Structure formats: structure tokens, C-alpha cells
Amino acid sequence: MRMLKFVGNKIWAIDPGYLHLKQGIKTILAIALSLWFMRHQAPITQVMASIACGFSMQGVVAHTVYQRLRHIVLFDAVFFSVFILGLMVRDSTLWSGLVLALLGFVVNYIRRFGLERSMAPMMVWMLCFLSILLPMTNNQTIWQPIYGMVIGFGCSAFMLLIWPDNYARLFVENANRFLQTFAAGLEAMRRALIIHSSTEGALSFPFEKTQATLRRLMESNVVLHHKLEAFSQARRHHILIEYYALMNAFSLLNDAMQRLLLEPQVASRSLVLLLARSYKQYAREFLALRVGLDYAFIGTQKRNFLTYSSQDKWQVNRPSAPVIIMMLNFKLGFNLLRQHTWECLRYEDAA
Amino acid sequence: MKMPLRNTTKMGLQACLAIILAECVSFYFQFEHGYWIALTSMALITQTWGESLKRSFERVGMTILGGCVGTMLYFLCPVNQELIVILLLVFIFFTVFLLPIYHLLGVFFLTCFVVFLFALMGDWNFYLLKARILDTAIGAFIALLVARFLFPLKTNIAELFIHYFYKIDAAVNGLLDEESHKLYQVHYYLAADFQKIRTDALAIRYELLFHRLNAQDFNTMLNHIELCTYFIGYLIDAYRWLADYLTIEDKRLLQAVASTTSHNIHALVLVLEKKQQAGILPATDVMTLLENEIKAFPKRFATLENNALGFYNLMYFFAQLNLNLGAVFSILNKKYF
Secondary structure, eight states: OHHHHHHHHHHHHHSGGGHHHHHHHHHHHHHHHHHHHTTTSOHHHHHHHHHHHHHHTSSOOOOSHHHHHHHHHHHHHHHHHHHHHHHHHTTOHHHHHHHHHHHHHHHHHGGGTTOTTOSHHHHHHHHHHHHHHOOOOSGGGGHHHHHHHHHHHHHHHHHHHHSOOOHHHHHHHHHHHHHHHHHHHHHHHHHHHHHHTTOOSOOOOTHHHHHHHHHHHHHHHHHHHHHSOSTTHHHHHHHHHHHHHHHHHHHHHHHHHHHHHHSGGGSOHHHHHHHHHHHHHHHHHHHHOEEOTTSOEESSOTHHHHSTTTTOOOOOSSOOHHHHHHHHHHHHHHHHHHHHHHHHHHHHHHO | OOOOOOHHHHHHHHHHHHHHHHHHHHHHHTOTTTHHHHHHHHHTOOSSHHHHHHHHHHHHHHHHHHHHHHHHHHHHSOSOHHHHHHHHHHHHHHHHHHTTTOHHHHHHHHHHHHHHHHHHHSOOOHHHHHHHHHHHHHHHHHHHHHHHHSSOOOOOHHHHHHHHHHHHHHHHHHHTSTTGGGGHHHHHHHHHHHHHHHHHHHHHHHHGGGSSSOHHHHHHHHHHHHHHHHHHHHHHHHHHHHGGGOOHHHHHHHHHHHHHHHHHHHHHHHHHTTOOOOOOOOOOOHHHHHHHHHHHOHHHHHSOOOGGGHHHHHHHHHHHHHHHHHHHHHHHHHHHO
């Protein structure tokens, strides 16, 4: 179980929301389904069904059922047309070269219509390319690959309709992972503070990994935000802005922490305990905070954040400029954490 | 009025010419499997020259490695069609999963897939492996040739950074305005813009192969600019929090430092435009200023309860911002002049 969770976390780190992992699984399931339908057919038909299925699984990104259906019909119609075009010119070297060259221009040209990063244009070209290369000896076998192709399209359409990408859910999952990672990062800082304030020796700063993870989650959500509909756009935009601000506060605390860990003697015992308590309180609050499916923040009490800094006494032993700057950065970092969490919760009241 | 060609049109023309050249080469030299040349040429026409260069290296390298591993696996595996189909599905899964994340690994599995697909449809042997590697290399060469000379889509690195510095300058100038609360969102857009530069950085580094600015300098510059992004973010956030605690004298000093920062950014932009500059102005020595204040008013700094001390936070951030701008200036000045 722990191994599974470890692997899952590692995969999430490179593929937030398992978007590409799911796409891979869906593709092979669809291909396996098409192979099962074609199990009594000739090898060429089976190959064509698999290729058509695999290719048509890439590129459809619409997220309402109606739009998805429209994309599937449109893309499959285009795939089918270029395949037939390829079959028509396969016997002439000149015509096949010209068709491939012109198609190469067209599929790159159409990228201007929101398909810059899509695999679909390249798949269109490759299907034409494959139809020219298919090993066929006489006209009678042309219908076999076409039949395989139609079945392949059918299987991919089925998979795309029953297992769509849910970008809205993925956005929320990323947002919640962000909060959990953030809380874990604060907790790690607290532990480092307690351990290294009393011991000397080699130090490690694992917070860079936490920052990298937070950044990756943010990047994923920025991409998802652009893919999603205008509905609830303001709430998602608000989440992104506040999360960037929280990342900034984390980075500020990280910088201050690294300075303190290099010279732990500059902070008094009471100050170290104060910092550790602040880290613990904020870590606990962020762990309890969640984003719901309606992009609303839930799960924590707003009044907790009012009480953190009002009674704190930041006693500095031997004030010098670097120490003062470091402590001011700590204080500012915590204030910004409080401010931005307040902004997240305040948005709910205003909304 | 002449309309400039869009990048997608340029890419389309490049792909068209690359395929024509590939077909001509294949026809002239009578390559038996010359279709791989056309396929590789088409696949390697991308958004920028740097990206094409990067993908070409990856493609050829992983074709060699993937081809060798796939061939070895094919010869070691028992002759069993079901096993070949299972392996094909495994390779398809990893290709679809890894190609968008790690292009290098994705091409490796794609090549293994090609080996086993041919194995399924007929036979695979060393002759085919050699042909595949050679044709891929020729296809990559054609794609690079076309991408380099026909409507080259090169990243104008100087312009990229100039635009970014202008945005930082606008943020600095707007910081102390009455309407500075609107800057709140600016940090998000700055961070997102920098993230885009960082994402494209690997491809940009390939374009620097024949550039005066080498990859190491570029990396160092990028790190300093990232720190600039952090510090401008700290400034924007911190100012919102601390503005009410600042005195008129504090705001006057901050205005002076903001003007210095703006001057330094403009000097940096001029260096990027290859106009020699004397240097940038040093930021206020915050540490000395603070040491003097601590000596004069020790009790004020003993407990840090006074939020007005946040003035030193802001000065520190400005100082660090200018320090990093200075580091970027040094690198560019050394390279261009």
C-alpha cells in the first residue's frame, strides 16, 4: 500500500492528475477492445483497427458530451477522408509525394485554430502516410483495412465517451494537493528548525523540492484553467492568484529559514519556539483547508488566523542588520500567509 | 501593406518543403525504406529552430538506442504473436504516457514499437535497423536544413528578455502609486510569464550553440532573473501589507530607490539592444543603513513589534532586486562589449 502511494506520488509529481497516464491506459484499452472485435479477421485488418483506434484517441479534448461527440465525428471524418485519399494515390510515387507535401502544409496551417499543442494534425498526416505504405496486393483487400478502420474509430469513440477527462475535478484535486504539500512543507521547516537549532553539522534544505512540486501543481492548474469553460472562471482565477501569493510567502520563509539554519545561535530559545509554534499552527490550518468541487474554500475557522500574531513577542538576542532582516522576513512571511488565506476565505463571504 | 506570415504558415511551408526534399532524396538514392525520411522530416518540424534542434538530437539518439534495445528484445523473445501484441501494447502505453512529458523517453518507446510492429507484419532484422537509423538521421538533417534556412523561427532571446524587463519596470513604477492594489494580479502574470520562459529554456539553449551567449551564461542569467521575479513579487505583496505603516519620509526614500531600479532596468534593456552602457547604479546599502538605525534606536529593534520596521523589508527587497539586475548586466556587458 505504501509502495503504491509512493509510486502514485512520484507519478503525480511528473504528471499532475495522472492526465497522460490515464490517456495511455485509455488508448491501450480501446486498442485491446478493437483487437477483440477483430480477433477473427486478417492481420492487416487487425493492424488497421489498432492504428485507427490509437490515432483517433489522441486530440479530442472537449469536455461536454455534446462537444465531445462533435469533435469525435469531425476528427474521424477527417481521418477517414485522408485515409481514402492516401489509398487513391498510393500507386503513383509523384502523386503520393505531392499529397503528403500538401497535407504537411495543411495540418501545420490549421494549428492556428487552437491546435498548437494538439497531436491530432500529426495523426491526420500519419494516417494518410500509412495508407500509402500499407502492404496490399490487389483491390479486393482494400475493404479489409477500411472495415478495420471503422471498427477502430468506433472503439475509440466509445472509450472517449464513457471515460472523458474531467478537468474541473483535476483542477480541484491539484488545488487540494497544493494545500497538502504546502502544509507538509511548513511542517518540514518546523522540524528542521527544532532539530538544527540544537545541533551542528551538515544541513540539508529539502524545501526546494517542495517549492518545485508547488510550482508544478500551479503550472498544471494554469493550463487547466485555460481549458475549462467560462463558468466559475472568476473563482478559479482567484485561486490561482492567491496560490501564487502563498508560494511567494513560502519562498520568503524558505529564504529566512535557510539563513537561520546556517547560524542557529542568533535566535534565542524562546524565538525558536515561537517560530516552531507558528509553523505548526499554520501547517495544521492548511492541512484542514480544502477546495470543494465548486472551487469554494472549506474546512477551517477564519478566527484562528486573527489570533496568531497579536500576542507574539519577537525577542531578538543580539540585533544586527542580517539578523534583523532575517527576522523581519519571517514575520512578513507569516503575515502574508495569514493575509492570503484570509483573502481566500473572504472571497467566499463576498461571493 | 505587407502582412507578416504567421508561425503556423511558416511551419506549414517548412513541412511541405521538407517532405518534398525527403521524397526527392529517397527517389534519387533509391532507398528501400525511404518513407522513414519523410516521416522523420515531418515529425521534426516544430515551433522554433531550437525546439527542432533539440528534438532532432533526441530523435536520432533514441532511435539508435530504442532500435538496438528493441532488436535485442525481439531476438531474445520467443516467437509468439500474442507476446508481440502484448509488448506492442506496452510500448504504445509508454509512448502515449511519456511523449508529452519526456520527449526523449517517449521516442525510445516509439522506436521499440516500430521494431515490434514490423516484426508483427513480417520480419525485423539488422538490415532494417540500420536502414531505420540512417533514414532517421537523413530526415533529421533535412528538417534542420529547412528549419534553418526557410522562414527560420528563431527565438529572439534579447527581445524575450526586453519584454520581460519592461513588465518588471512597469510593476516597479506602479508599486508606490495610489492604485497599487491593482498590482496584486501583476505578480501572478509575471510569474506565469517567467514560467513560460523557463519551460522554453531547454529549447532556447540549443539555439545558443552558435551564439555568443553560451548555455552556462544563459542558465546563470535565468537564475538571476528568477530571483528578480521573486523579489518583485515580495515587494508587491509586502507593500500591500506595509503601506499603512510607512511614514512620508519612508515613502520618499522608497520612491528614490524605485527610480534607481527603473533606471537600472532601462540600462539593462539598452545592453540587450547592444547599446553600450557605463553601468548600473548601486542600490542603497541597506545593511549599513540598518546597522546605524540599530545603534541609534536599539530598543526599537529588540522586539520587532513595530510594523513600521517593515520599511527595511522593502528596502532589502529593492537592494536584492538591484543586486540580481546587476549580475545580469555584468554577464551581458562582458559578452557583448
